[in-house]
Amino acid sequence: MTDIPAMAQALRAGDRRALARAITLIESGKPDHRDQALALLDAVGSDRQALRIGLSGTPGVGKSTFIESFGLMLTAQDLRVAVLAVDPSSARSGGSILGDKTRMDHLSRDPRAFIRPSPSQTHLGGVARRTREAIRLCEAAGFDIVLVETVGVGQSETVVAQMTDLFVLLLAPAGGDELQGVKRGIMEIADLVLVNKADGDLRAQASRTCADYAGALRLMRKRAGDADGFPKALTVSALDQSGLTQAWDEMQALSDWRRATGHWDTTRAAQARHWFQQELRSEMMALLTHDAELRDRLTGLENDVAAGRLTPAAAARAALAPLDRR
Amino acid sequence: MTDIPAMAQALRAGDRRALARAITLIESGKPDHRDQALALLDAVGSDRQALRIGLSGTPGVGKSTFIESFGLMLTAQDLRVAVLAVDPSSARSGGSILGDKTRMDHLSRDPRAFIRPSPSQTHLGGVARRTREAIRLCEAAGFDIVLVETVGVGQSETVVAQMTDLFVLLLAPAGGDELQGVKRGIMEIADLVLVNKADGDLRAQASRTCADYAGALRLMRKRAGDADGFPKALTVSALDQSGLTQAWDEMQALSDWRRATGHWDTTRAAQARHWFQQELRSEMMALLTHDAELRDRLTGLENDVAAGRLTPAAAARAALAPLDRR
Numbered sequence: 001m002t003d004i005p006a007m008a009q010a011l012r013a014g015d016r017r018a019l020a021r022a023i024t025l026i027e028s029g030k031p032d033h034r035d036q037a038l039a040l041l042d043a044v045g046s047d048r049q050a051l052r053i054g055l056s057g058t059p060g061v062g063k064s065t066f067i068e069s070f071g072l073m074l075t076a077q078d079l080r081v082a083v084l085a086v087d088p089s090s091a092r093s094g095g096s097i098l099g100d101k102t103r104m105d106h107l108s109r110d111p112r113a114f115i116r117p118s119p120s121q122t123h124l125g126g127v128a129r130r131t132r133e134a135i136r137l138c139e140a141a142g143f144d145i146v147l148v149e150t151v152g153v154g155q156s157e158t159v160v161a162q163m164t165d166l167f168v169l170l171l172a173p174a175g176g177d178e179l180q181g182v183k184r185g186i187m188e189i190a191d192l193v194l195v196n197k198a199d200g201d202l203r204a205q206a207s208r209t210c211a212d213y214a215g216a217l218r219l220m221r222k223r224a225g226d227a228d229g230f231p232k233a234l235t236v237s238a239l240d241q242s243g244l245t246q247a248w249d250e251m252q253a254l255s256d257w258r259r260a261t262g263h264w265d266t267t268r269a270a271q272a273r274h275w276f277q278q279e280l281r282s283e284m285m286a287l288l289t290h291d292a293e294l295r296d297r298l299t300g301l302e303n304d305v306a307a308g309r310l311t312p313a314a315a316a317r318a319a320l321a322p323l324d325r326r
Numbered sequence: 327m328t329d330i331p332a333m334a335q336a337l338r339a340g341d342r343r344a345l346a347r348a349i350t351l352i353e354s355g356k357p358d359h360r361d362q363a364l365a366l367l368d369a370v371g372s373d374r375q376a377l378r379i380g381l382s383g384t385p386g387v388g389k390s391t392f393i394e395s396f397g398l399m400l401t402a403q404d405l406r407v408a409v410l411a412v413d414p415s416s417a418r419s420g421g422s423i424l425g426d427k428t429r430m431d432h433l434s435r436d437p438r439a440f441i442r443p444s445p446s447q448t449h450l451g452g453v454a455r456r457t458r459e460a461i462r463l464c465e466a467a468g469f470d471i472v473l474v475e476t477v478g479v480g481q482s483e484t485v486v487a488q489m490t491d492l493f494v495l496l497l498a499p500a501g502g503d504e505l506q507g508v509k510r511g512i513m514e515i516a517d518l519v520l521v522n523k524a525d526g527d528l529r530a531q532a533s534r535t536c537a538d539y540a541g542a543l544r545l546m547r548k549r550a551g552d553a554d555g556f557p558k559a560l561t562v563s564a565l566d567q568s569g570l571t572q573a574w575d576e577m578q579a580l581s582d583w584r585r586a587t588g589h590w591d592t593t594r595a596a597q598a599r600h601w602f603q604q605e606l607r608s609e610m611m612a613l614l615t616h617d618a619e620l621r622d623r624l625t626g627l628e629n630d631v632a633a634g635r636l637t638p639a640a641a642a643r644a645a646l647a648p649l650d651r652r
Contacts, residue, residue: 273628273632280642287646287649302602313605320613323649
């Protein structure tokens with residue numbers, strides 16, 4: 001049995017090992033661990049806020065190098081940085097992003113940094129819950145910045161955008177024709193587009209790509225939380241460590257503006273409501289499947305629907321009969 | 327009180343007025359109407375299948391003219407055609423698609439056709455349930471083809487693809503640069519891309535646009551239900567009524583192939599499972615909000631979460647306590 005008050009206290013004191021154990025606890029699928037995790041989340045409080053940055057980029061854009069350089073720049077300013085990963089596919093593909101901390105060798109050894117690989121869950125809902133709760137734990141542990149990394153495939157980037165304050169899209173230099181290859185949905189949630197690898201032979205191409213994206217971003221519909229000039233496209237080089245300060249300045253400018261205008265609080269409240277609805281759905285499903293008899297019943301009804309013997313609506317009513325007290 | 331057995335009998339006999347009243351019943355939000363709707367869906371059975379065609383296209387591509395020409399071609403072959411619309415935004419925008427049957431003047435007066443405008447619900451989930459159930463009613467009424475029209479914005483096209491056997495994307499001729507403007511998600515669910523307005527001055531441009539899309543479709547990942555050569559791009563002219571027979575031949579060829587290879591049944595079963603899960607979620611939510619006391623409780627918890635006083639997980643547990651029998 002974990003000593004929850006002691007864990008909460010160590011975590012709030014900034015103990016990284018306590019934080020790591022706390023995240024392991026919230027990742028656990030066991031019902032009694034879940035009860036402890038909820039008690040822990042309650043005990044650590046919600047009085048501390050970090051700047052939560054979502055970072056997305058397909059493999060090959062240099063995400064690890066960027067996080068390493070960007071993270072070290074932040075820790076050099078005495079800021080504490082936590083890095084979390086969302087990769088629901090990692091269990092299938094075998095190669096988890098951030099699975100290998102050696103990809104961020106210096107940052108992982110920095111005492112002001114905390115790096116946590118993606119949990120091995122194939123279900124995006126499970127990964128989302130864990131990440132969202134891990135963010136809260138990192139905030140309670142006094143981290144100033146929580147960077148949530150995701151590969152830009154599937155729906156994980158939308159999920160990450162719904163739990164972060166800023167969303168950064170990292171891209172590699174590309175020919176003009178490739179611009180359309182970026183998922184349109186990602187462009188629509190990005191606050192900052194960073195074209196990486198603006199160094200050596202690729203420098204000129206990176207500038208052209210950046211101009212292309214800047215043009216595309218100007219054509220997009222203005223959103224409520226967009227300060228003047230945002231979303232913005234910049235070039236950076238994680239390798240040369242150039243452009244990183246400017247990128248960080250832009251992130252701060254945007255988040256300061258959002259704090260001042262109330263968008264920050266509005267967005268966080270809307271995100272909390274969203275996650276409450278998600279939790280409600282998954283907890284309801286848990287109620288319907290918590291014992292073998294209920295699970296069998298549900299499977300039987302689903303098979304009846306698939307075979308056309310029952311309509312989805314009639315089957316749903318039958319499934320819920322055990323809970324219905326009307 | 328509606329006489330459900332009589333309504334079911336009239337509907338199965340192909341009575342269009344009975345069908346219209348039946349759809350009104352399933353669109354109703356009243357709890358006792360819902361009970362009757364479920365009884366009706368049960369009574370009409372599921373022994374008849376139509377070819378369900380999803381049709382998407384942004385305003386201006388000539389969707390109404392296409393449906394009118396295409397529908398009349400089908401009814402001329404003695405096929406019975408039902409047209410349903412999915413437009414969750416219609417209530418807000420005021421102008422419902424298909425709201426004005428005069429847009430399809432000839433088809434709406436054809437005794438082998440049935441046209442039903444979009445219901446005035448802003449919630450996509452509600453529109454989805456109504457449309458899915460209306461499709462079943464049209465099938466029970468002996469229609470051979472059910473055409474489900476949607477505007478290609480938001481998520482309605484994905485929802486329609488999950489309740490149809492074929493998905494057709496209607497486009498207008500465009501310059502090469504505009505190709506990327508089509509939502510990538512739509513291209514990924516299309517079985518057939520039809521470039522309309524291949525007539526008069528636009529004929530050559532339509533052919534070029536069609537070739538562009540054919541090229542783009544060839545680059546896409548092959549899906550399980552793709553017969554050789556699909557997804558395919560063709561030019562049509564709803565105005566000249568050219569290309570419509572070929573488009574219909576392609577739809578039949580693809581659906582015949584899917585029937586022969588088992589993809590048809592597999593897809594319908596998967597769709598049924600999907601809708602069962604959706605129904606389960608909405609019925610669970612209904613259980614939690616069926617009286618004012620429960621609704622107030624839920625609102626209070628959501629506000630606590632938005633204000634940061636409770637975590638989403640703790641609030642979800644508290645919300646479900648009245649249903650929990652563990």
